[in-house]
Amino acid sequence: MSRPIRKDAANNRAALLKAARELLSEQGLDVPLDLIAERAGVGRGTLYRHFADRTELALAVLIDGIDDLDARTRARGEAPEVFFWFVEELADLVMRNAGWSDVLRNVRSPDALTPLRQRLTEAGAGPLARAQAAGLVRKDLGPMDLRLIATLLGSGFQGADEAERRAVSARTRLIVLNGLKAR
Known part of the structure; x- marks a missing residue:
């Protein structure tokens, strides 16, 4: 205990x-x-x-960001459209923490990322399920796909200045959000 x-x-x-x-x-x-x-x-x-080190701190900052996103998502209510807001806010979180990808790539143990992955999956599972039930989001997506979505939202930032990160983020959001919609 x-x-x-x-x-x-x-x-x-x-x-x-x-x-x-x-x-x-x-x-x-x-x-x-x-x-x-x-x-x-x-x-x-x-x-x-x-x-213990910079990597642990990085993971804690990111998990704290997901906790905050989860709380803000819950405060928005049960409307199925909240899932799209969640993805937009996740994109902002990923963009603000773009530099952490270098630290996370160097994590010695893949298990170290488990709490971050679990927290992201937990935070997005409810909004995803509600959006799917309303027919707004593809039925073939699962909560584990939220990890892939976060990865896609954070790609293309390496070596980019803030203006380029914003442009890449905007384009990636458009592609991801269109790909999530039910057909």
């Missing part, structure tokens, strides 16, 4: 994730981890108690 997380530890983790999200978007992947700890108002030891 797991012990509940102490409130101060949970607050420290939340502060680290917030600082990481901000600094990574401001300075990129090479931002010193010490700077993230400093911005979060904690010591380096606290950062390493929560995250």
